[in-house]
Structures are given as C-alpha cells and as structure tokens.
Amino acid sequence: MKNVILSIVISFVFMQAYSTDDQYFKIMASSIDDLDYCKTVEAYLECANKFERIANKEKTEWLPYYYASFAYVNISFLEQDVSKKDPLLDKAQELLDIAFQLAPTESELFVLQSFLYPSRIMVDPMGRGMLYLDKIYESLDKAEELNADNPRIYFLRAINKLNLPESMGGGAEISKPIFKIAEEKFNSFVPATEISPNWGKEANEIELQKLN
Amino acid sequence: MKQLLFIVLFFTLTDLLAQVEISGTISDVKGNPIPGTNIYFAGTYEGTTSGADGEYLLKTNLTGIQNLIVSYIGYTNFEHEVDLSKVPITIDVLLVEETNEIDGIVITAGSFEASDTKKAVLLTPMDIATTPSAQGDIYGALAALPGTQKVGESGKIFVRGGESYETKTYIDGMMVQSPYFSNMPDVPTRGRFSPLLFSGTIFSTGGYSAEYGQALSSVVALNTNDIETKDKTSISLMTVGVNAAHVECWDNTSLAITGEYINSTFHNLIFKQEVEWFRAPVIADGTLMFRQKIGKNGMLKSFGVYNYNSMRMNYENFELNQMENINLINNNIYLNTTYEDLLSQKWMLESGIAYNFDREDVDIDTTKLVTNKTTQLARIAFTNFTSKNVLLKMGMNFSSFQYGQHIRMEDMYNLTFNNNQFSAFLESEITVSKKIAARVGGRAEFNSLLKEVTFMPRLSAAYKTGSHSQISIAYGIFYQRPEDDYLKINPGLISEKSYHYILNYQYQHNLRTFRIEAYLKEYSNLIKFNDQYSGNPDDYSNSGNGNARGIDLFWRDKRTFKDTDYWISYSFINSKRNYKDYPILATPHFVSAHNLSLVYKRFFTAINTYVGATYSYASGRPYHDPNTQNFMNGKTKSYNDISLGITYLTSVFKKEAILHLMVNNILGFENVYGYRYRSAPDEIGAFESKAIRPPVQRQAVFLISILL
Numbered sequence: 001m002k003n004v005i006l007s008i009v010i011s012f013v014f015m016q017a018y019s020t021d022d023q024y025f026k027i028m029a030s031s032i033d034d035l036d037y038c039k040t041v042e043a044y045l046e047c048a049n050k051f052e053r054i055a056n057k058e059k060t061e062w063l064p065y066y067y068a069s070f071a072y073v074n075i076s077f078l079e080q081d082v083s084k085k086d087p088l089l090d091k092a093q094e095l096l097d098i099a100f101q102l103a104p105t106e107s108e109l110f111v112l113q114s115f116l117y118p119s120r121i122m123v124d125p126m127g128r129g130m131l132y133l134d135k136i137y138e139s140l141d142k143a144e145e146l147n148a149d150n151p152r153i154y155f156l157r158a159i160n161k162l163n164l165p166e167s168m169g170g171g172a173e174i175s176k177p178i179f180k181i182a183e184e185k186f187n188s189f190v191p192a193t194e195i196s197p198n199w200g201k202e203a204n205e206i207e208l209q210k211l212n
Numbered sequence: 213m214k215q216l217l218f219i220v221l222f223f224t225l226t227d228l229l230a231q232v233e234i235s236g237t238i239s240d241v242k243g244n245p246i247p248g249t250n251i252y253f254a255g256t257y258e259g260t261t262s263g264a265d266g267e268y269l270l271k272t273n274l275t276g277i278q279n280l281i282v283s284y285i286g287y288t289n290f291e292h293e294v295d296l297s298k299v300p301i302t303i304d305v306l307l308v309e310e311t312n313e314i315d316g317i318v319i320t321a322g323s324f325e326a327s328d329t330k331k332a333v334l335l336t337p338m339d340i341a342t343t344p345s346a347q348g349d350i351y352g353a354l355a356a357l358p359g360t361q362k363v364g365e366s367g368k369i370f371v372r373g374g375e376s377y378e379t380k381t382y383i384d385g386m387m388v389q390s391p392y393f394s395n396m397p398d399v400p401t402r403g404r405f406s407p408l409l410f411s412g413t414i415f416s417t418g419g420y421s422a423e424y425g426q427a428l429s430s431v432v433a434l435n436t437n438d439i440e441t442k443d444k445t446s447i448s449l450m451t452v453g454v455n456a457a458h459v460e461c462w463d464n465t466s467l468a469i470t471g472e473y474i475n476s477t478f479h480n481l482i483f484k485q486e487v488e489w490f491r492a493p494v495i496a497d498g499t500l501m502f503r504q505k506i507g508k509n510g511m512l513k514s515f516g517v518y519n520y521n522s523m524r525m526n527y528e529n530f531e532l533n534q535m536e537n538i539n540l541i542n543n544n545i546y547l548n549t550t551y552e553d554l555l556s557q558k559w560m561l562e563s564g565i566a567y568n569f570d571r572e573d574v575d576i577d578t579t580k581l582v583t584n585k586t587t588q589l590a591r592i593a594f595t596n597f598t599s600k601n602v603l604l605k606m607g608m609n610f611s612s613f614q615y616g617q618h619i620r621m622e623d624m625y626n627l628t629f630n631n632n633q634f635s636a637f638l639e640s641e642i643t644v645s646k647k648i649a650a651r652v653g654g655r656a657e658f659n660s661l662l663k664e665v666t667f668m669p670r671l672s673a674a675y676k677t678g679s680h681s682q683i684s685i686a687y688g689i690f691y692q693r694p695e696d697d698y699l700k701i702n703p704g705l706i707s708e709k710s711y712h713y714i715l716n717y718q719y720q721h722n723l724r725t726f727r728i729e730a731y732l733k734e735y736s737n738l739i740k741f742n743d744q745y746s747g748n749p750d751d752y753s754n755s756g757n758g759n760a761r762g763i764d765l766f767w768r769d770k771r772t773f774k775d776t777d778y779w780i781s782y783s784f785i786n787s788k789r790n791y792k793d794y795p796i797l798a799t800p801h802f803v804s805a806h807n808l809s810l811v812y813k814r815f816f817t818a819i820n821t822y823v824g825a826t827y828s829y830a831s832g833r834p835y836h837d838p839n840t841q842n843f844m845n846g847k848t849k850s851y852n853d854i855s856l857g858i859t860y861l862t863s864v865f866k867k868e869a870i871l872h873l874m875v876n877n878i879l880g881f882e883n884v885y886g887y888r889y890r891s892a893p894d895e896i897g898a899f900e901s902k903a904i905r906p907p908v909q910r911q912a913v914f915l916i917s918i919l920l
Contacts (some may be wrong), residue, residue, distance in 0.1 A: 027257055042248065046261045049250035052283075053259045056252070082771065083722040091285050124723070124770060125815060127339070127777075138442060165820045169863055 024058055028067075028195040035071065036199075044075045055095070062102040062109070063195060069095035070112055076119040085123050092116055108197045110143035111152045118160075136160060151185035154178055155200045158207070172211055179208045232296045234270045236303040238262045238282060246284055246307060254279040254291075272296070286310055309679075320674065320684045320718050320727075323416040340407045343811055344857035345826035347874055347913070349402040350413070351392075354432065356809040358729070358764030358781040359417035362830040362851055363802045365885040365904055367400030368392055370802050371417050372733060373760025373787030374429030374710075377695055382433040384513065384550045387426060389568040389587040389613070393495070393521050394542035398885075399487065399907050404519050404544060406470070409499065410434040417764070418712040418731055419686025422637040422653035422670040423593070423607065428692045428710040428735070436515050439503040440466035448917035452479045453495075455917075464505035471498050483911040490537065491524035510553035519544040530888040530902045539575040544568070560595040562607070580620040585696070588612045603641040605653075610634050615696050625747075627700040631661035631693065639670070647676040659693055661703050666691040672714075680721035686714040694754075698739050702749035709737045723770040733760040738791035758789030758797070776814040783807045798844040799834045801886055804851070806831040822859040828852070835886040838899045852881040868919040875912040882909065 031050045038044045048071035055064035072092035076085045093116065099109050117132045117139070140160075143153045158178035164170025186201040238249045245266025252259025253274055262268040272278075275296050280303065282290040287307040294301060339353070346352030351369045354360060361370040368376035381391035383405075395401035412435035416424075424431045440459045448455040453474035460467050474495040502514040524539040550564035566589040574581040593607030611633045619625040639653025650673040658665045672686035691707040698705060716729040738756030746752070762785035770777040784806055790797040808829040815822050832847040840846070855876040862869050877883075883906060889899040 023257070042264075045248040049248075049252075049259065049261045052250055053252045053257055057255055057257055081722075087285050125775065127770075129815075134442060165817070165861070169866070169868060 024054070024061070025195060027054060028063065032067065032195060035067065038071070038074065041075050041078050044071045044078070047071045048075065052095075055098075060102060062099040062106060065095045065099035065102070066109065066112060066197065069093075069099065069116075073112070073116045073119060076116075077122075082123055085119060089116060089119055105146055107143045107147035107150045108152070110139045110146065111150060111156060111197075114139035114143065114156055149185060149189065151182050151189050151204070152197070152200045154182035154185055155204045155207075158182055158204075162207070176208075176211050179204060179211065183208060232272055232274070232299055232301065234272070234280070234294065234301040234303060236268060236305060238266045238268065238284075238305045238307060240287075241306055241308060246287075249282055249284040249287075249307070251280070251282050251305075254281050282307065320682065320716055323414055323420065340413065342813060342822070342824055342857065342859070343826060344824040344855040344874060345809070345811075345828055345853065345876065347402075347855075347876065348407065350405065350407045350410075350432070350434070351403045353407065354415050356779075356781060356811050356826060356828070357415060357417075358727075358766050358783045358807075359430075359762075360783070360807065361785075361802055361804060362807055362828060363885070364851065364883060364906055365398045365400060366802075367395065367402050369430070369432070371430035372731060372762065373758070373785055373789075373800075373803055374733075375800075375802065378427060378429035378692065378710075380424070380427035380431055380692075382424065382431060383515070383546075383566075384436055384548060384564055385423070385433075385562060385593065386548060386550075386564055386566040386589050386591050386609075387587075387611070388546065388566075389585060390544055390546075390570040391432075393519065393544075394540055394570075394572045396523060396525055396538060396540055397527060398904055399523075399525075404497075404546070405434070405517065406499070409436055409501065409515075411437045417729075418733070419672055419688050419714040420670070421651065422639045422655040422668065423605070425609075425635050425637075425655050425657055425668065425690075426633075426692050428690050428708060429733075436501065436513060437468075437503075439464075439505060439511070440468060445920040446917060447920065448915055450474075450915040451913055452476050466501075466503045468501040469499070472496070479911070479913070480908075483908050485908050486905055487907045488526040489523065490526060491522070491539075493523040494521065496520045506551075506553070508554075510551065512549070512551050514549045515547070517544075517546045519546075528902075531891045533890055533892075536576050539573075541573040542571070544570045555594075558596055558598045560597070562591075562593045562595075564591045565589065566591075578621075580618075582618045584614070584616045586614045601643045604638075605640070606636075606638045608634075608636045615700060617700060629661055629699055629703050631659055631699075633660070633693075634658045649674050657691065659707070661699065662693060662706055664706055666707055677717075678719075681717070681719040684714075684716040684718070686712065686716075688712050694739050698741075698752050701747060702752040704749065705739065705752060706737060706754050708735070708739065708754070710735050724772075725766065725768045727764075727766040729764045731760075731762060731764075733787075735759060735789065735791075738789065740791055740793075742793055744793060756789065756791030756794075758787070758791060760785060760787035760803075762786060773814075775817065776812070778810070778812045781807075781809045781811075795843055801833060801835055801844070804830040804833045820861040822857075822861070824857040824859075826853075826855045828855075833886060836889075837887070837901070838889050838893075846887065848884045848886060851883050851885075852879075853883070854878050854881075864916070864918055870915075870917040872915045872917070873912065874914075875910070877906075877910045880910050 031047060035047045038047055048068050051064045051068035051071060055068055058064055069092045072088050072095065076088040076092065079085055079088060096109065096112060096116065103109060114136045117136045121128050121132045140153055140157050143150060158175045161170045161178060162172065162175040182204050186204060191198040238246045240246055247262055247264045247266055249262045250259060251262060251268050251270055253272065256274060258272045258274055260268050260270045277293055277295050280292045280294045282305045284307055286309060288310050290305050290307055292303065294303065340346065340350060341348065343353040343356050345356055354369055355362065359372050363370050366376055369379050370376050371379050381388045391403055392401045393404055414433040416431045418430065420431050440461050443459055443461050445458045453472065455470065455472040457468065457470040475492065477492040480489060480492045497517065497519040500516045504512040506512055520543050522541040527536045527538050529536050546568050548564060548566040550562065552562050555561050568587045570585045572583045589609065589611040591607065591609045593605060596604040613631045616628040635655060635657040637653060637655040639651060641649065641651045643649045653670045655668040655670065656665065668689045668691060670688040672684065674682050674684040676682045690710045690712065693699065693707050694705045711734040713732040714729060719726045735758040737754040738758060739752060739754065740756040741752045743751060762783060765782040766779065768779035785803060786805065787799060787803045788797045789800050810827040813824045830851040832850050834844045835846040835848060836844045837846040853876065856878050858873045860871040862871060885904040887901045887903055889901050893899050
C-alpha cells in the first residue's frame with residue numbers, strides 16, 4: 001500500500017514538474033483554436049487578452065506575444081472608427097517588438113509586421129500610402145530571406161499585388177501566380193510545433209477560387 | 213484501493229473547494245463601463261475579460277495573496293493585492309486614462325510642425341510636396357498656411373507683417389545663410405532645397421524656442437532625412453529639365469545622390485513671358501546625403517548641396533525710364549555635418565558644423581557687382597532627461613560671417629565687413645501636471661561687428677481644456693542684425709528688435725483640426741534712411757518702429773469626405789511701420805489685410821489619380837502714388853489664383869512611374885502686385901505709372917518620374 005501511495009505522490013510531483021510546459025502547450029493550443037473562430041472585435045479582444053496573460057507568465061516565449069499582436073492587428077482591421085486604429089496598432093507593434101527581441105530572426109514576425117502596415121495605411125491613405133508600401137515590401141523580403149518556405153509571405157505578397165492597381169504593377173493577372181506559389185508552399189508546409197503560426201491556407205484558397 | 217480513491221477524491225475536492233470567485237465592474241473615472249479589459253493575476257494564466265457592461269467574474273484556483281492586474285489600451289494599469297482566503301471578493305475598478313502623445317500636452321502657440329514620425333502634427337512632408345500652389349517649393353507650401361502674406365513678385369515668405377528677411381531657415385539646427393536662389397527684380401525666386409530632402413519641418417510664425425535666434429518674425433526648421441534602407445534609382449524628365457537620383461544602402465550606412473538641370477528656354481517659348489529674356493533661367497544642382505549609424509544610438513549625417521543659377525533679361529527700369537540689360541550668375545555651396553548620440557540614459561548630444569558660400573555676379577549694362585558671402589558655423593547642444601517632468605536643453609553656437617561686395621562703375625568700390633557671433637541658450641520644458649505644460653528659456657548673443665550683447669527671454673505655456681483641445685500662450689523678445697546692405701555701409705548700427713505676444717486655441721480629433729491664434733507684435737530699432745542708395749553711413753539709423761496684430765485661422769479635415777483632405781487657412785492682419793524712407797507710420801507694400809488659402813486633395817483610387825487644387829486670395833496691397841498727397845494711399849485690386857496639380861500613378865516599361873502636371877493660375881486672373889512710378893513727372897506734372905505683374909500669367913509644368 002505504501003508503494004501505491006508513494007507512486008501516486010511521485011507521479012503527482014512529476015506531473016507538477018512536467019505540467020508547466022504541458023500547461024503552456026495546452027493553453028496555447030486551446031487559445032489558438034479560439035482565435036480561429038474569432039469574428040468580432042469583442043472575440044478578438046478576448047483572445048488578445050488571453051495571449052497577453054500567457055505572455056505575462058512565459059516571458060521568454062515569442063509565440064504568445066506574436067498571437068496577441070496578431071489579434072490586435074485583426075481588431076484594427078475590423079475597427080470602423082479611424083481614430084481608434086492607431087492606438088490598437090501601437091499596442092500590436094509594442095507586442096511585436098517584444099517578440100522581435102525574443103526571436104530576432106523569426107520569419108513569421110516579419111510576416112506579421114507586413115500584415116500590420118496596411119492597417120496603418122488605412123488611417124491616412126494619402127499621407128501614409130507611399131511610406132508604408134515600401135515598408136511592407138521590405139518586411140516581406142526580409143521574411144523570405146529568413147525562411148523562403150514560409151507560405152504566408154507569398155499569400156500576403158499576392159494580396160498586396162491584388163489590391164494594387166494594374167498600372168502600378170498590381171492586379172489579378174500579376175497576383176494569381178503568386179497565390180499559386182503560396183498554395184504550393186501551404187501544401188508542403190509543416191509547422192515547427194503544434195502551436196506555431198499556421199494561418200492563411202484557407203484564405204489563400206478562397207482568393208484563388210475568386211480569381212478562377 | 214479505497215485509499216487511492218480517497219486520495220483522488222481528496223485532490224479533486226480540494227480543487228473544487230479552493231476555487232474562489234472574484235467579481236466586479238470596470239469603469240472609467242466618469243463611470244462609463246469599459247468592456248474588453250484584461251483582468252488577471254500577475255505571473256499566472258488565470259484571468260478574464262470584462263463584458264459589454266464592464267462586469268467580470270473571475271474564477272481561480274490560486275490561493276493566498278495574489279496581485280490582480282487590470283489593463284486596457286489607453287489606460288494606466290490597475291494593480292491591487294487580493295487576499296484569496298477572504299471570500300466573497302468584489303472589486304470594482306476605476307481605470308485612469310493615460311496621457312499619450314496624441315492627447316498629451318504639446319505647446320502649439322506659433323508653430324506648425326510637419327513630420328512622419330510624430331503623430332500630433334498638422335502636416336506631413338508629403339503635404340508640402342503635393343500642395344499645388346507650391347510648385348514643389350517648401351516656402352511655396354508654407355505660404356498656404358495662416359500667418360503668411362502673398363507677395364507674388366518675391367517668392368519668399370513674409371510672416372505676420374514682417375519682411376522676408378525676418379524669416380530664417382535652419383537645417384538640422386543650424387542657420388542657413390542663403391536659403392533662396394538669387395533673383396532678378398520682380399521675378400519670383402524659390403528655395404534652393406528640395407522638399408524631398410527633409411523628413412521633418414517646423415514652421416513657426418512667432419514665439420519660438422530659445423534655440424532659434426537672428427529671426428524677428430519666423431523660423432523654418434528643416435530636418436534632413438534619416439538613414440535610407442532601400443536602394444533605389446529614379447529619373448525624372450520635365451518640360452523644364454531633368455533630374456536623376458540614386459540611393460545606395462549598406463548595413464549602417466546610406467548614401468543618396470541627386471543631380472538636376474533646369475532650363476526654361478523651351479518652356480518660355482510656350483508660355484508668353486511678360487519679361488524679355490536674353491537668356492532664360494538655368495539651374496544646375498547636385499546634392500549628396502551621407503548617413504552613418506555609430507554604435508547603438510549615434511548618427512552621423514553629412515549633407516552637401518551645390519547650386520548654380522543664371523539668367524539674363526532686358527529689364528525696364530520704369531523709375532529711370534530706361535532699359536537695362538541685367539545678367540545674373542549665382543553659385544552656392546552648402547555643407548553640413550551633424551552628430552547625434554545618447555551619452556547616457558539621461559543626456560543627449562547634438563553637434564554640428566556647417567559651411568555656406570554664396571557668390572552672386574550681377575551685371576547691369578556696364579556696371580558690375582560681385583557679392584561674396586561666407587558663413588562658418590559650429591553648434592553643440594545637450595538635452596537632459598533626468599526628470600520625467602522637466603526636460604532641460606542647453607546649447608552654444610559660434611558663427612563667423614564674411615561679406616564682400618565689389619562694385620565696378622566709373623569708379624570701383626569695395627564694401628566688406630566681418631561679423632563673429634557667439635550665442636548660448638538654456639531652456640526647460642516643464643510638465644506641471646497632465647493639463648499644464650510650460651517652456652521657459654533664454655538666449656544670449658554677442659555680435660562682434662555690432663559690439664553688442666543681447667538677451668532674449670522666451671516663455672510659452674499650454675493648458676488642456678478638454679481631451680482634444682488646449683489653449684497656449686507665448687511671449688518672446690527677438691533680435692536680428694540689420695541686413696547686409698545696411699551693415700556694409702554703416703557697421704555701427706545695432707540689432708533690430710521685436711516682441712511677440714501670442715494666444716492660441718487648438719482642437720484636434722479624428723483627423724480634424726481647428727486652430728485659432730491671435731497675436732501682437734511690436735518692432736523697434738528698425739533701420740531708417742532718407743535715400744535708399746545712400747553711401748553715407750550717417751544716413752542710416754535705428755530709429756524705425758512698427759507693429760502688427762492679427763488673427764490666424766486654420767481648419768483641416770481628412771475625415772468627412774472619402775479619400776479627401778482639405779484645409780482652409782485665413783489670416784487677418786493690421787500692420788504699420790515707420791522704417792526705411794517712410795515719412796510716417798504706414799502699412800508696408802507687402803501687407804494685405806486678408807489672406808485666404810483653400811487646399812483640396814483627393815485620391816481617386818479607381819483611376820490611380822491624385823488631384824490637388826489650391827485657391828488663394830489676398831485683398832489689395834498698399835502702394836505709394838506720388839500723384840497724391842498721402843503716403844502709401846493706393847491700393848491694388850485683390851489677388852486671386854487657382855492652381856491645379858494632377859498626379860497619375862502608372863507604369864512605364866514595367867517600371868513604377870509618376871506622371872505629374874502642375875498648372876498655376878488656371879483661370880488666368882490678371883494679378884497686379886503694385887505699381888512703379890517714374891522718378892520724374894511728365895510735362896503736365898504727373899508721374900506715369902506701370903503695374904508690377906507676374907513674369908508669366910499662366911503656366912504649366914509636366915513631369916514624368918520613373919523608378920528604375
């Protein structure tokens with residue numbers, strides 16, 4: 001009997017020791033699941049709050065900061081009041097900057113950076129368009145330099161080209177082959193861990209279908 | 213086995229028993245609920261988000277004393293220690309709004325700032341480059357802001373009853389000796405420096421910081437571009453010339469080179485000129501911009517510009533009733549190098565040296581005039597951030613100026629003088645509370661030529677009246693040494709002096725800005741003489757004086773209309789002077805009581821076209837008619853101009869390209885800037901007159917720019 005109790009106690013102790021990591025993965029996985037179903041500002045804010053709480057505990061992991069920032073960028077796109085976008089993006093940038101410090105050569109962070117800038121442009125298209133367009137290209141090039149197999153680079157590049165007028169080197173014709181490349185990359189893409197960034201595949205398919 | 217079950221149950225039970233509920237409401241100080249706040253225990257995963265009514269319910273397995281944090285964008289974090297053993301727990305939280313840059317307090321009296329990086333600004337560098345009436349000139353763009361006068365025959369900027377020389381241009385903190393191209397009589401000039409070289413501009417129409425001296429009315433402070441991060445090459449072809457630019461980047465270094473050649477011969481064949489050109493204006497210039505990051509925070513910048521401009525015209529000197537063949541050649545070199553670094557967490561260093569050489573060769577028939585001006589300048593400034601609420605800035609400037617004019621008529625004359633100027637300033641910006649900020653400072657200058665030490669107190673303050681509005685005041689004393697044309701004859705003159713008093717209200721919210729500013733200016737020690745071209749030093753004195761008062765209004769709205777940005781700028785001024793050869797106190801010829809600018813910009817996304825239009829109005833300007841008894845009694849008709857700029861973004865040979873068309877005075881208003889009178893009356897005793905008109909009534913410039 002003593003042995004049983006001892007083994008239980010030991011297993012508890014072991015579980016406690018093991019569980020911090022396990023707990024992190026679990027809560028991240030479930031929060032990422034929630035993030036996939038977000039449709040509204042409120043839902044995204046709830047997710048952002050969750051990731052920020054995780055980030056607050058796991059101060060050396062870049063992923064919680066990444067997802068919190070990602071949620072805020074999405075909120076900024078949904079937000080209709082132009083004057084509220086910049087503070088949201090400041091927050092997103094602040095979180096992203098911490099992630100950059102933790103993982104300076106992570107391709108996904110440069111992708112997120114290039115996903116953030118278009119929202120800045122929407123605040124003042126005329127005043128900011130030129131400046132941020134250059135920054136978007138720069139971030140995507142950097143992301144590609146760090147990991148050319150990251151499908152989100154090509155997806156965002158294609159989206160940018162699609163939204164750009166034909167006369168400026170954009171349009172459906174130009175963007176379609178890039179969506180195709182993205183599709184190939186998505187098909188062969190295996191995320192580093194279960195909780196690593198793995199978004200964009202469906203959106204890429206939808207865009208491709210629209211163009212067909 | 214029973215024991216095992218017991219143990220498992222025990223653990224589950226303790227878990228259930230241990231769960232504590234905390235509830236409450238999150239609201240702002242006015243009592244409005246805040247949904248979406250993050251409520252959690254520090255260093256744990258445990259937390260929740262407040263609902264639509266600001267209410268929350270947090271269930272936790274934690275025990276003991278924990279630190280509860282409530283955070284939300286734009287609000288200061290709330291932290292509170294909670295003893296989880298004392299149930300039930302209800303915690304209602306009031307969050308306090310953070311003061312950030314947008315809502316924070318900035319002293320706005322007198323100044324307009326254009327910047328890419330700061331948020332609370334009224335203009336961006338793009339605005340300057342795309343204002344149609346500006347035709348790509350910095351000063352032209354500033355002339356669409358309140359506080360300025362439309363003085364079409366000059367092209368320079370006139371601020372609040374001040375002459376053009378009363379506005380000084382600073383580049384990277386250092387004064388520029390010759391910011392405009394040399395000009396011909398009644399032919400407007402423009403700034404030497406392209407607006408694309410600068411990423412920040414402060415245009416101050418009065419009451420400025422103690423950092424700036426030698427300007428009686430206004431300061432245009434330009435900051436050269438930061439380090440570039442992308443290689444690029446572009447070429448522009450214009451109906452008046454060509455421009456090519458290249459940027460090369462390395463890890464911590466960038467180099468930008470620009471070359472330009474402008475020749476208006478072809479242009480002048482199309483657009484009928486009021487002036488008879490023997491040789492149409494030609495400009496050639498080259499710019500070099502070098503940037504080097506040093507260490508973590510250090511930045512070394514070097515900037516060099518060489519300009520050449522020349523023209524030859526047949527000028528009708530109406531006063532003397534003769535035609536004059538005037539030839540102008542102007543060469544100008546401007547160099548500056550600055551170094552900025554953080555010395556520690558508490559001190560920032562700014563330092564720089566600058567050199568400016570300007571040579572002007574003017575031939576009027578057989579008379580030759582050669583004017584050389586050289587400035588060497590060194591500057592050092594320190595900023596201290598020790599206290600969060602007190603920012604301290606101090607600095608010193610040394611400049612040496614050499615002036616030499618050689619005149620060859622029947623006789624030869626050499627007019628030369630040198631002036632060494634030493635100046636120091638100390639200024640502190642104090643945030644008294646979230647609602648009140650003040651800037652208190654002073655400046656001292658010594659001029660070796662004038663053998664004079666001057667002290668200039670400067671004071672400004674701002675009070676926030678609401679979350680988006682504030683009132684600012686500013687006061688200051690300003691000195692400026694007399695113009696070279698007087699000092700070369702009488703070096704015994706002393707500095708001219710002005711006082712500024714400014715009251716400003718500003719509202720800025722949601723891409724809309726409203727601003728109203730009232731000011732009062734007093735001038736003393738202005739230069740007076742009896743005969744403009746007198747060579748006798750005793751004819752010049754500092755006995756002139758004057759004043760100016762007025763109201764400036766500014767409204768800008770980037771929100772109401774889709775993809776549209778417009779602003780309205782209106783100024784009312786009442787200004788009188790008794791200076792130069794004026795017999796009495798009178799409104800000078802460059803002052804019009806009412807000035808209005810409407811600027812409209814819209815991007816038509818469907819056709820990739822950016823359209824800008826400007827309407828400018830100025831009420832009549834005074835002139836002196838010698839046929840009447842009273843001095844400066846004439847008044848011109850009002851000035852009107854509609855300018856248009858169309859930019860079309862496209863691609864040429866698969867390269868990004870911009871097509872740009874600028875048309876000024878599209879409706880062909882016949883503007884008159886003033887009148888010239890014969891110096892001698894005709895047979896019946898009347899003085900014949902001639903209107904001063906723009907050299908060209910209406911013109912268009914077309915350019916295509918390709919990014920290679």
